């Protein structure tokens with residue numbers, strides 16, 4: 514499924530949160546949105562998911578205006594993992610994942626939910642109470658719910674749009690890789706993915722293209738090597754002396770954002786590169 518935003522603007526009171534933002538996430542592609550805190554990244558995802566209606570511009574799924582889609586149709590075509598999914602009541606994990614499966618024939622619901630839990634590495638957690646989970650486990654249960662929702666939608670259509678807002682925030686290093694591999698698997702099967710990431714190196718190593726947002730405006734968009742430049746890092750993130758290297762094998766950039774000495778940088782790169790680069 515292809516998501517397209519054309520000149521989308523969004524305002525709260527007198528404050529412009531998104532200013533004429535255009536973006537395309539083609540079928541089969543992963544697009545990462547990066548940018549400073551408060552840049553408008555979550556707002557962009559909410560607009561793309563239909564949770565917020567923009568004051569100007571168009572949002573379409575496969576050419577169909579999002580505002581013309583029924584809530585049921587929307588639920589089949591996109592699913593979103595939000596930054597914070599508060600839960601204050603006791604709830605079995607399996608039931609939470611099942612909430613993503615409205616409309617699925619009853620006899621298939623448990624199989625879908627179990628598969629989604631297995632994909633996020635939580636096959637044995639079905640009977641646990643969500644309040645008893647660690648932060649990382651809970652975030653992956655929500656991811657399972659989102660994946661199950663998209664699987665259900667794919668029963669009657671092509672795979673839909675996966676919207677992930679900082680999905681790595683509570684994950685350790687191997688699970689960060691797992692989460693992004695799951696998203697890439699979704700795109701390999703014909704789905705699309707728009708993901709907000711703070712870690713530029715994860716964005717560089719996995720995304721087809723990166724959009725840089727700052728103060729609600731698009732500063733740069735394109736393939737990782739074209740976007741992640743020292744000049745962009747200095748201007749957008751106010752980093753003093755960023756270094757950007759190209760990884761020999763993948764041709765993807767690797768960012769050392771801190772103003773550190775060459776010796777320290779080499780050490781950082783030596784340690785980090787095998788873990789994070791494809």
Ligand SMILES: Nc1ncnc2c1ncn2[C@@H]1O[C@H](COP(=O)(O)OP(=O)(O)OP(=O)(O)O)[C@@H](O)[C@H]1O
Nearest residue numbers: 525528530548549550551552553554555556557596
């Ligand atoms: N309902 C609202 N009322 C007022 N300001 C808002 C509202 N929603 C968002 N904002 C402001 O809009 C800006 C963009 O918010 P948003 O959550 O999209 O940023 P973000 O890029 O996702 O930030 P972060 O990286 O910190 O998660 C922020 O400054 C936020 O305070």
